[in-house]
Amino acid sequence: MKNPAYQYAQDVVKGNINAPKYVKLQCKEFLMIADDKLKKYCLNKERLETIEKLLSLMVMPKGLQAGRTIKDSLAGFQWLLIVAVLCTVYRDKPEKRRYERAVFEICRKNGKTFLIGVIFLLLFFLEPKLSKFYSVAPDGSLSREVKSAIHDIIISSPALAGKYNGKDKFKMLRDQITCNLTENDYFPLNYSTSRLDGKLPNVFLVDEAGALPNPYAIEAMASGQLTILNKLGFIISTKYPTIQNPFEDECDYAKRVLDGTVEDDSEFSLLYEPDNKKDWASDDGILEQSNPLALEVPEIMDDLKKKRQQAIEVQSKRENFITKHCNIIYQGMGTESYISVADLQACRASEPIDWTGREVFLGVDLSMSNDNCSVAMCSYDEDLGKVLFKTMAFIPEGRIEEKNRLEKINYYDYCKAGWCIACGDRTIDYSVIEDYVLTLEEKMGVKINSLGYDRYNAISSAQKWESEGIVTVEIKQHSSVLHPPTKWLSELVEDGKVLYEPDKLVELNFDNARCTYDTNLNRYVNKKKSNGKVDEVVALINAMYLLQQNVLLQGTLDWVAQY
Structure with a gap:
């Protein structure tokens, strides 16, 4: 298999890329599937070819890679998430995907919202006609970030913009995006404590799950998928300075699955949470393990090191840096915390x-x-x-x-x-x-x-x-x-x-x-x-x-x- 996802997984397992423990475990499992060593699961190569063709039609709207195709711009870990989740299928039932839930824990400014936007765009063409996609976030501004990412890619890609048979390929409204080619719809939703039931999502995203007060949004979306054949839910977030949030529960469950203490073949996770949670001020490995994009974009790593030095010198900047850029639960000295929960x-x-x-x-x-x-x-x-x-x-x-x-x-x-x-x-x-x-x-x-x-x-x-x-x-x-x-x-x-x-x-x-x-x-x-x-x-x-x-x-x- 010649694909950046496979190469990335190989480099992680061999130690060529500094990745945390649970990412290594997930990569080992992916290589078993990609190397066709599992009786029950395999990669759908036809779907992978379709995805590669679609990505070659999409153009990066901004950033250091602006103007290039998304196929040529995606980082290895981004390829891994796309290929593993969308292309891993049952060997005896290739139309049925293996994974139904993907937990993605990663630091800020690692392209997670952009990546989910790309996946939603792919699903516009891969999912059955009349499918519904939803994203939920703690507030409206965060929820519309994914919509904004989809919008930017569409208007930057000549193959996606414009008309087909006299009709716009995509209809982009204030609270909805519709692909007129497949009649699939995407809706960004605000978090609510009671108004997320009654949806029928083929695919859902819960963004910044660590900021949610309870797991209602996740459970409401998941319960609406009972009759969906290829159900899929993404739960993504950075760390937040508390262990009492729904995302920590999702991460704990994903870790138990990877450790083998819980059997759940439908769970996929990429948890970029550093193994060493103590030496944030001196260990570059913490930045490397929690910021995979920085390993491929040197400018990001340079910026992270500048922020780290500021956090060392200025105590008020410490909590935000350690929590959001190192994925370590931390509460600043101003709160007089007793013991680090990570320790x-x-x-x-x-x-x-x-x-x-x-x-x-x-x-x-x-x-x-x-x-x-x-x-x-x-x-x-x-x-x-x-x-x-x-x-x-x-x-x-x-x-x-x-x-x-x-x-x-x-x-x-x-x-x-x-x-x-x-x-x-x-x-x-x-x-x-x-x-x-x-x-x-x-x-x-x-x-x-x-x-x-x-x-x-x-x-x-x-x-x-x-x-x-x-x-x-x-x-x-x-x-x-x-x-x-x-x-x-x-x-x-x-x-x-x-x-x-x-x-x-x-x-x-x-x-x-x-x-x-x-x-x-x-x-x-x-x-x-x-x-x-x-x-x-x-x-x-x-x-x-x-x-x-x-x-x-x-x-x-x-x-x-x-x-």
């Missing part, structure tokens, strides 16, 4: 943790009875040289709907996943939390060393636990006391010496956590200044306090900071 997620365990026989230290955060409460446990694994932890949140069952609306998360899903427990009605049933702690040894096979708590709302429960033989320790919630475990936990995460099972709720708690420094520069997590619930972080810090005191007393760890 935390790097500590996820790939397999369930066996807690049997481990000595554990517990921490609890029992807030007001109508708010979230948490229990955390941690333990040191000598063989791994890491601290293991697990948290459990408790929420008032009668307030789940209210909390879902206010906090913009779905506690129903989190309860099903085993990340939190709903109990009580409008207020939390503390007996459920007390029983959870008392049955931990039996259910998890652990040995509880001690339990740390704050006097606030926990006196009664602590007395019950103590009466059952659990050693309880009151932990004063003051910066002078909390600074050592707070600092230690952040250092362990940064060094990769923490291990926990995937838990989106605790990751969200860390994402919300904000720190305050006292006059002696002692740091502690400040609930009032945090950007949402942080009860699991507070409970874990209480548990880490006990673990730290124990290992310092025993002198068993040489990597515990001496405070």
